[in-house]
Amino acid sequence: MSGLAAIPSTSASTGCGDAPVLRERGQREVFCGLTGIVWLHRKIQDAFFLVVGSRTCAHLIQSAAGVMIFAEPRFATAIMDDRDLAGLADANDELDRVVTRLIERRPDIRLLFLVGSCPSEVIKLDLSRAAARLSQRFAPAVRVLSYSGSGIETTFTEGEDACLAALVPTLPAEPAEAPSALLVVGALAEVVEDQLGRLLAALGIGTVRFLPPRRATELPPVGRNTRFILAQPFLAETARLLEKRGARRIAAPFPLGAEGTTLWLRAVADAWGIDAATTRGVTAVGEQRARQAMTRARELLAGKRIFFFPDSQLEIPLARFLSRELGMELVEVGTPYLHRQLLAEELALLPAGTALSEGQHVDNQLDRARAARPDLVVCGLGLANPLEAEGITTKWSIELLFTPIQGYEQAADLAELFARPLVRRARLRV
């Protein structure tokens, strides 16, 4: 059986391509962009993330990192105090002092990100100038870049977008005569990177590179012959800057689930002019294995009603996966931001009439969720236990960022993440 036959065409006339969206504003129960540091610092192993902010920022990262207390982590906060704000101490001198101390302590660091926060943005501390100044001082051993992960500008995964966008101008230029190369954009677990890399090699894609790289010293080059494909849906600014450097984006659904992974690979194959039979030869085995592995989860999840609170911008690809591959019914799909252009292929695959919401008014949304009595609510950790206590089964969304979920071999793991809360509830007799 080939799953490809079941995939309808992605014309704009079907799905949710131009569906109305409920836009809300009010209290948002989401993290700010600083949270991305928790996975980005593990991805780029010789980078250090220095938040320039307040005690709140330090406390947030510590709380989000949870039990991951390392001997000495590769992230820290330069906590501003009254002296910095009152101008008694020149904030730039203070920052230079802190950075110098940090680099002395950690000679293994090759790339330092100065990460802006709400307070540093509000007082207009120019971190890009600070980064240029410090870069000059510590060159060539350490490169210093900056981006903002502030809550007034970024929501959760937008922090990764801002970080990668800061890297794009520093990528080496690919010579004009270089052969076409593929750049996969978005932080992925190493196991996923390796799997996708093998599949792309099997398709015959000569050069495949990843952004972010595992080491800051291995930045991928970019140029007119670079084609890039997003592996994560929240990278709008990174995509824009890559296009500005001449790279061309391959539009595709995201590699979640068997179907999503096949469509993602097929989009690359099409861009490279690889014929359909070759492509199917490469994708069929993995797709078939993924579908088989999802059988158990599908039995549990088919017909169950699911409600997404906004969190990581992965909601629309996940909803597509859950509805099309596991037969779940979508009650509401909330997302912090809806990038129609980057998600066009995903929206086209959503069932027509799916209730979409963008932004958040958490109290109103909770009212809707309670009224709809869904079988499963996907939400952040601040809401999960209170909803469980009301008798509503939840899946906490942050796990979807910290777990490898992309690609064929992870499709069943992804399905399992949604099945487990239901299985657990059915098991418990207390």
Next chain:
Amino acid sequence: MQLTLWTYEGPTHVGAMRIATAMEGLHYVLHAPQGDTYADLLFTMIERRNKRPPVTYTTFQARDLGGDTAELFKIAARDAYERFRPQAMIVGSSCTAELIQDDPGGLARTLGLPVPVVPLDLPAYQRKENWAAAETFYQLVRAFAGPHAPPPGTPRPPRAAGVRASCNLLGATALGFRHRDDVQEISHLLGRLGVDINVAAPLGARPSDLARLGAADFNVVLYPEVAGTAAAWLGRIFGQPSVKAVPIGIGGTCDFVTEVAALAGIDPAPILADLPSRLPWYSRSVDSTYLTGKRVFIFGDALHAIAAARVASEELGFQVVGLGTYSREFARDVRAAAKLYEVEPLISDDYLEVEQTIAAAHPELVLGTQMERHIAKKLGVPCAVISAPVHVQDFPARYAPQMGFEGANVLYDTWVHPLMMGLEEHLLTMFREDFEFHDAAAPSHLGGGLERREEPVAPASAPIGPAPIGPAVAAPTVAAAGGAATWAPEAEKELGKIPFFVRGKARRNTERFALERGVAVITVETLYDAKAHFAR
């Protein structure tokens, strides 16, 4: 600007949240950008609360900054009242909102809400969580008990004959270290003494309960970090004395009983005659002999650190080799306590400094926070947690107070169990030649194995000349400044005869001894000189 890897205390608005979440019928409107809602998960995940904290965040964004963030606050406050209908509200700013100076208190006044609104001024760039919890509680107590204050200078009327004494039980909050169980234990103890509890606050209290605080005869301040300011004000305004003794450990709890009894006009003798705790006997039991003089390093909030030092020293027979706190507001108390044990007090919220100080003190047990648990794990030293900042493990399913007589039992178990049992130690010495015992085999009581193992002996590569023989005074060469000593092969061999579970300590102590005396090559003599030195 301070470089911070890990923090012991959260920001000020989290301190206010701990008060709001502890209470009933109170709602907190916090002017804050998106992202600050992360604080909710501290309560719903770490403490596993089944309700959202009663907090509304205004959630302003960059695009609002040029516009009307004040209007956003007013909408949020009005909506919060309509939706939650609290008895009272508190309003304030998080760190970012403090910079935009919207004055939540003034804005809330213009709304004319039909309930009391208490404005909070919690400077986020000067102060921290515990100070802010204390300030929030104080402002609430003033706002609700204040209107019932007698005219200044009015002496407190004596309690009528035949009326039971009553007290307020102050300081327990949400996200507090064992506050839930301490309140239960101390309430029970006060009940046995014959003292009524007028109001317990903030945990479980409503704003209307705070209005009744003045009715009690005295105050029991369980956690001075939170309730000290409020209790001092109640003392001034209502003439209520506060109990100073901290009921942690047998000695602390007996002092507490004596002090409460004196204030309540009750005879404490019946309670003190028959202590319902196993700690005194377990500690005198012969198997506890091995606890004698165990080197213990203590770090935490001031209340728990000072109390732990007393219990460790007087009730378990440990040697306190370090005492410190991150609570700068209580630095003086910790300094005074450190004098009792002749140790240098460590007043710091710099995690790295705490780590260095612990490593230098060579403790055999660390009593600290979750942060020190990680430090101890890295050093391969057992550890028990005695203080906030809290972790999900600090909310056990079972009843596990730190205070009162049952609390003393809990302390005995949780501090002694991480240590190797005394008999076990002797058996290991007997069987140390057996092949199962080797450096790489971690003691079974440190599950998961030691993270830091001693380097294997490398006899061939040691770059040393002829082994010095004879008394250490005869042939020591002076080590280069700051250079570590090298081991003579015989000394290395002798070290190998020492049981593996103390070998690491012997090696460190000897190297330290050598370094301090400028000995360049450690001989067998140096090893035994060091042993004699540290045995004093």
